[in-house]
Amino acid sequence: MSITDNHKPQIHKRQCPLCEAMCGLDITVTNDEVTLIRGNRDDTWSKGYLCPKGTALGHLHHDPDRLRAPMIREGDTFREATWAEAFAECDRLLRGVIDTHGVGATTAYIGNPTAHNASLGRYVGALTGMSAMPMIYSAGTVDQWPKNVSSALMYGATWSIPVPDLPNTDHIVMMGANPQASQGSIMACADVLGHLDAIVERGGEVIVIDPRRTGTVDHATEWLPIVPGTDAALLAAVCNELFATDRVDLAGLTDHIKNLDGVRAAVESFTPDAVASTCGIPAERIRMLAHQLADTERAVLYGRIGTCNQEFGTLASWLIDVVNILCGNFDVEGGAGFAEPVVTPLASLSRADTPEGYTFGRWTSRVRGAPEVLGQVPVSCLAEEIDTPGDGQIKALITVAGNPVISAPNAERLDAALPSLEAMISVDNWINETTRHAHVILPGASVLEALQADDLLASFAVATPARVSAPVFDPPEGSVPEWQTLLRLGAIFLGMGADADITVLDNAFTEAVVGQLVAEPRSAAHGQDAAEIVASYAGSDRAQGVERFIDIQIRTGPYGDGYGANPDGLTLDKLLAEPNGLMMGPMPTGRTPEVVRHADGKIDLAPEYIVADLPRLAERLARTDEGLLLVSRRHVRSNNSWMHNVRTLVKGKDRCTLLVHPDDAAANHITDGALATVRSEHGSLDVAVEVSDEMMPGVVSLPHGWGHNKPGTQMSVANEHAGVNNNILALPEFVDVLSGNAAVNGIPVEISPS
Numbered sequence: 001m002s003i004t005d006n007h008k009p010q011i012h013k014r015q016c017p018l019c020e021a022m023c024g025l026d027i028t029v030t031n032d033e034v035t036l037i038r039g040n041r042d043d044t045w046s047k048g049y050l051c052p053k054g055t056a057l058g059h060l061h062h063d064p065d066r067l068r069a070p071m072i073r074e075g076d077t078f079r080e081a082t083w084a085e086a087f088a089e090c091d092r093l094l095r096g097v098i099d100t101h102g103v104g105a106t107t108a109y110i111g112n113p114t115a116h117n118a119s120l121g122r123y124v125g126a127l128t129g130m131s132a133m134p135m136i137y138s139a140g141t142v143d144q145w146p147k148n149v150s151s152a153l154m155y156g157a158t159w160s161i162p163v164p165d166l167p168n169t170d171h172i173v174m175m176g177a178n179p180q181a182s183q184g185s186i187m188a189c190a191d192v193l194g195h196l197d198a199i200v201e202r203g204g205e206v207i208v209i210d211p212r213r214t215g216t217v218d219h220a221t222e223w224l225p226i227v228p229g230t231d232a233a234l235l236a237a238v239c240n241e242l243f244a245t246d247r248v249d250l251a252g253l254t255d256h257i258k259n260l261d262g263v264r265a266a267v268e269s270f271t272p273d274a275v276a277s278t279c280g281i282p283a284e285r286i287r288m289l290a291h292q293l294a295d296t297e298r299a300v301l302y303g304r305i306g307t308c309n310q311e312f313g314t315l316a317s318w319l320i321d322v323v324n325i326l327c328g329n330f331d332v333e334g335g336a337g338f339a340e341p342v343v344t345p346l347a348s349l350s351r352a353d354t355p356e357g358y359t360f361g362r363w364t365s366r367v368r369g370a371p372e373v374l375g376q377v378p379v380s381c382l383a384e385e386i387d388t389p390g391d392g393q394i395k396a397l398i399t400v401a402g403n404p405v406i407s408a409p410n411a412e413r414l415d416a417a418l419p420s421l422e423a424m425i426s427v428d429n430w431i432n433e434t435t436r437h438a439h440v441i442l443p444g445a446s447v448l449e450a451l452q453a454d455d456l457l458a459s460f461a462v463a464t465p466a467r468v469s470a471p472v473f474d475p476p477e478g479s480v481p482e483w484q485t486l487l488r489l490g491a492i493f494l495g496m497g498a499d500a501d502i503t504v505l506d507n508a509f510t511e512a513v514v515g516q517l518v519a520e521p522r523s524a525a526h527g528q529d530a531a532e533i534v535a536s537y538a539g540s541d542r543a544q545g546v547e548r549f550i551d552i553q554i555r556t557g558p559y560g561d562g563y564g565a566n567p568d569g570l571t572l573d574k575l576l577a578e579p580n581g582l583m584m585g586p587m588p589t590g591r592t593p594e595v596v597r598h599a600d601g602k603i604d605l606a607p608e609y610i611v612a613d614l615p616r617l618a619e620r621l622a623r624t625d626e627g628l629l630l631v632s633r634r635h636v637r638s639n640n641s642w643m644h645n646v647r648t649l650v651k652g653k654d655r656c657t658l659l660v661h662p663d664d665a666a667a668n669h670i671t672d673g674a675l676a677t678v679r680s681e682h683g684s685l686d687v688a689v690e691v692s693d694e695m696m697p698g699v700v701s702l703p704h705g706w707g708h709n710k711p712g713t714q715m716s717v718a719n720e721h722a723g724v725n726n727n728i729l730a731l732p733e734f735v736d737v738l739s740g741n742a743a744v745n746g747i748p749v750e751i752s753p754s
Contacts, residue, residue, distance in 0.1 A: 007031055013040055013579030015452045015469045016054040017116045018639055021183040021190045022454055022465070023050050024581065027057070027472055034058025034448070034472075044583040045465040046190035051183060052637050052649065057447050059646045061473070065714050066429050067443035068476060076712070078431065078441070083480050084499070087488055089440050091498035093423035094489075097396040103132050103493070105395040106423075109382065110138040111402020113642060115456050119444065119482035119546045120427070122346060122455075124400055126509045130490030135372070137379045139402060142409070143305050145741040146313035147186065148374055152358045153607035154321060156597030158374060159347040162321060162336035163187045163460045164300040165587050166195045169334040170204035171292060171299035175231055175320070176306020176745075180215030181634045185304045188339070188454075188461040193219045205292065209234070209281075210306065211631055212659070212701055213694040224289075225696035228629045229746035230279040231303065232312040232617055234286060235319035236270035237279075239263060241290035242326050244271075249294065251328035253603070256592050262606030263322055266614055270621075278621050280696070294327045298334025301327075306631070311743045312617055313736035318610050325605065331592045338591045341458035342466040342570060342584060343550065344523075344557040348459060349516040357598065360609065360738075366392045368733065370740060378740045379404060380732035383414035386421060396423035398489065405433040406641040406707055409730035409742045412683065415710070427485055430645065436712035444482040448472040453550045453572075464588070466559065466570060467581035468550070483546045506544050510534055510552070517556040522594060524562030524569050525555065533563060547572065559584055613738050628664060630680070630747040632704045632726060641705040644718040656723030657690040659701040660751065665691045668751050675754035678702070680729040680747050686754045687724045700751065702726040704744070 007030070014025045024043025028036040037058055039050035060066070070086030071078040081089070097105055108128060114120040128136055140148065148158040164172060166189050177185060179192035189195065196206045196219040206220040217223045226234065242248050243264050250257065272283035293299050301323050307316040321336070329335035361371035367384040370377040382404065386394045397418070405415045418424060418437035426438040435441050452469040475481070484502060491500040514530035517523055525533065533552065542548040551572035554560050561569030575582070596603055637649040644650055658678060660670055670676050672691040677684055678700070687702065695701060707725025708718040727744070734743045
């Protein structure tokens with residue numbers, strides 16, 4: 001909808017796309033300028049809640065540094081180009097690599113903003129599929145791969161991730177999560193802190209287990225400091241105590257699980273007494289923790305990024321679900337359960353890659369020999385695959401909404417390697433630390449120029465909202481939406497040229513996905529013909545592209561109209577007519593039989609691949625770590641590196657500081673406000689110190705997503721608040737063995753006065 005030439009203030013209803021909170025917004029626009037953003041009190045989901053990041057969408061849209069046209073490199077600078085020129089240059093560069101070195105010399109990096117963008121999230125699979133790249137890299141191997149691995153092996157689906165029924169629980173234990181800063185990560189919920197306060201007000205318990213006394217602790221009844229990287233040991237001891245005290249209660253899941261005895265045997269040696277000194281939590285408190293989770297009628301255990309990006313991330317991710325199941329807190333009200341989103345997520349359609357289930361290590365990376373997991377290897381491998389000569393050396397890279405020079409371990413080596421590429425194409429809206437190396441940058445719509453319909457994020461929702469947001473602004477005339485950009489790059493890989501007719505590709509890709517959607521038992525269009533559904537849009541204003549895609553996801557979904565099969569069901573038009581959204585109900589229960597994808601229909605409580613890693617955890621119990629351990633952190637006004645170019649979010653007190661406990665500061669002759677040198681086995685940096693007892697002794701903390709002000713970047717505000725990049729300290733080969741996820745928490749470091 002256009003607001004051009006309208007001088008009266010207009011309020012537009014909109015979803016915030018920045019995180020899983022999915023808050024509803026009232027956006028006031030005057031003379032084509034966003035003048036105010038507030039929480040929409042009439043929004044059926046968020047009811048007026050909004051964090052500081054959501055108020056900054058206008059700044060992102062109006063940012064003078066945001067690219068409005070394609071950029072082509074000329075020497076050390078860029079020039080604006082037409083879309084035809086840009087795609088022709090992409091064709092020249094990519095075909096040069098493919099024709100000379102083969103498609104095996106190409107790869108892509110997918111950043112996490114992709115999941116927050118309707119076009120990118122739905123069409124990035126078209127690019128990777130059409131390109132026939134042997135593999136891709138993604139931000140997933142930095143922050144969530146362990147949870148995908150444990151879900152794949154337990155439930156047979158990588159994105160079937162249980163989330164806590166926060167509105168209805170009376171006792172929640174949170175590990176490695178700080179919703180005060182990040183809202184609900186892989187838990188879609190507006191105003192998480194408000195829900196935590198409500199639990200306490202009704203006499204419940206909120207226990208936060210974290211090496212740092214985060215802002216979330218202010219809304220909790222107890223803080224339990226834990227040594228970084230030992231979450232799995234603690235959880236194994238909780239399971240041990242549940243068996244030892246006969247507290248295992250599978251509730252209604254008895255017929256839906258297998259390998260219960262396998263769990264009992266696996267955790268037999270991990271007694272509370274055996275793990276207490278390693279975790280830094282007394283054995284008696286570990287026992288009480290197990291008793292509380294088992295004895296409280298409505299209780300749940302929730303873990304997030306801190307339980308993933310550590311050396312035992314998959315074990316911790318697996319054991320979180322195991323504890324909930326053993327305590328009878330799974331797929332029930334107030335426990336952990338599976339959401340059922342209105343817009344069926346494409347990720348939910350994934351199937352095991354072999355008839356026998358998921359297998360890993362099918363191949364290894366060329367240089368390091370890192371084993372494949374879910375089709376990827378650690379993103380820290382990317383740099384060495386670019387700068388190490390030999391067969392299979394990467395010569396061409398496509399980055400999609402990502403900034404790995406800031407966000408990936410081995411960042412400084414990657415920064416040095418990127419200029420050697422023969423072709424680098426970036427789908428991005430800024431010239432940042434990564435895209436400054438690109439040969440071509442292809443920008444997309446701003447956050448306020450695109451249709452917003454969450455699918456993947458809604459699959460983690462604590463209730464079932466039905467919401468779609470129309471664009472606030474029309475895209476500039478002649479601009480190319482991201483879905484077309486990705487299809488055109490796919491056409492180039494297929495040898496169809498830069499000016500190919502991508503209609504046939506769009507139809508083929510969409511029809512393939514529709515075939516999977518209508519095969520879902522819960523689909524409102526179950527069993528219908530995919531080709532007929534796609535053909536039904538011909539001649540309409542949704543004959544192609546992302547709007548058609550979203551309408552199909554809604555209409556074939558569990559609440560859809562099924563193209564007439566359920567006349568009262570939902571469509572895209574029905575939801576666009578409801579700017580405040582609809583609420584279909586609370587998070588459903590009893591979904592286990594339809595969610596589990598294993599051939600026998602049962603949850604595997606003790607997958608052999610995971611259980612085999614427990615001896616490594618046992619060795620950790622015998623290890624005595626000396627010195628300091630580094631952990632990461634996030635601020636409520638920060639969302640990785642891509643929100644640092646908004647002045648209202650970065651102004652004020654410096655937040656890129658090293659948090660140090662007073663005892664550790666004194667022992668290392670560090671003073672508050674002074675510069676300290678932080679050293680790991682991999683690198684060192686100088687950063688201002690903030691002495692604070694919010695850190696447990698022996699642990700220091702640096703925020704992630706900083707390290708701006710590199711030559712050639714065009715992010716003026718971020719460069720004024722550069723900070724330091726904590727990934728300079730990350731050890732490239734320090735990963736969770738089972739998933740390949742980077743272990744960026746628990747890095748051994750030393751500190752000294754600069």
